[in-house]
Amino acid sequence: MSAVVNQARPFNPQAAAVQLMISWIMALGVFLSGFVISEPAPYELLMVGQVALWFLFGLKISRVVAPLLALLLVFNVGGLLALTMLRNILTEQVLYVAVSIFLALTAVFYAAVIEDRPQRLKLIFQAWVAAAIITGMLGILGYFHAFPGAEMFTRYDRAMGAFQDPNVFGPFLVAPTLYLMHGMLKGRLLESPLRIVGILILAFAVFLSFSRAAWGLFLFCTVALVFVMLLKERTNAFRLKILVLSLAAVISMVLALSVALQFEKVRALFETRTQLVQEYDGGHLGRFARHRLGFELAMERPLGIGPMMFGRIFPEDEHNIWLKSLMAYGWIGFVSYVTLMIWTVSMGFRYLLRERPWQPYLMVAWIVLVGHILIGNVIDTDHWRHFYLVLGIVWGCGAAEWRHQRALRN
Known part of the structure; x- marks a missing residue:
């Protein structure tokens, strides 16, 4: 009969108090993600400090979470290269790329802290x-x-x-x-x-x-x-x-x-x-016409056209996450994003019905992730904070499963 194997750790009251405190700070960050009236929101301010401190004090990136970090880094390298395609770079465009990098780090952060303690x-x-x-x-x-x-x-x-x-x-x-x-x-x-x-x-x-x-x-x-x-x-x-x-x-x-x-x-x-x-949606330069013209433009501009430029060329923004990836992150970003989505969905599906303490949370996050991928055909999910939270949850549960399987083999 399989069971999660835990190595006995000597109880340290101070360490336990610190773990409890940082877990509640993390929960506060999740709570603040529901209040984004202005930017930078309190969520950004708290998470920037929290992510920096966690990584500074030894939060580890396991071999399971490492592909998430690698694919998100490649995705954002595509964003930086697309930025170089601009003749005149505006502050808001640089900020857009910076937010993309920040949100990528939050996904890795959530995955790592969940792997560390699925509770x-x-x-x-x-x-x-x-x-x-x-x-x-x-x-x-x-x-x-x-x-x-x-x-x-x-x-x-x-x-x-x-x-x-x-x-x-x-x-x-x-x-x-x-x-x-x-x-x-x-x-x-x-x-x-x-x-x-x-x-x-x-x-x-x-x-x-x-x-x-x-x-x-x-x-x-x-x-x-x-x-x-x-x-x-x-x-x-x-x-x-x-x-x-x-x-x-x-x-x-x-x-x-x-x-x-x-x-x-x-x-x-x-x-x-x-x-x-x-x-x-329809008509001349409507949503669907812009999608077609945008994909044609991507064939001519493999490195993208830069963040926030599509809405300057056409009446509105992309309203399609795949087109957004091509325009703001180039083909490099697009391929890494598609790879990340396929990898995440397949990994979550593989572990979806396994009886584990984290199984209910994986089930909810995986279903919501698939739903967001589907609606990504008609809307941009690029800078949605909760999307990166869902991404981190699925990868964190996958990493917890890997640890569980490794413990059973030992």
């Missing part, structure tokens, strides 16, 4: 849920102008919480929703009401973001979670529980949606956003 995963997701509930409530209250100045949490009559863009706000809420759903399906029924309330708050906030990418991501991830859990838990009792709770959740969401659509403003915007092709 930190619970703290990470608890902090993420807390941030999502608070910023989600701000988005809901702001949408309905519940207090003076509440409109600061909206944009274009769309909820955006403590973010700068509804299209980032909505996807940020999906992973915490899945975490609550997993706990509801696996936990005791007596604990379900609180989780259901949290799920309803987050689902309603996603709806009010009026982001089609967020809606699609939410639908895909919730269905995928139920499907994967049905593959893992094959007892009739569990299947019945999933069926009952899923029906209850669907009925609750339908009722909530019916109530929301009674408001004229909500109904009008909902009808507009549910159109498959918006005005800015």
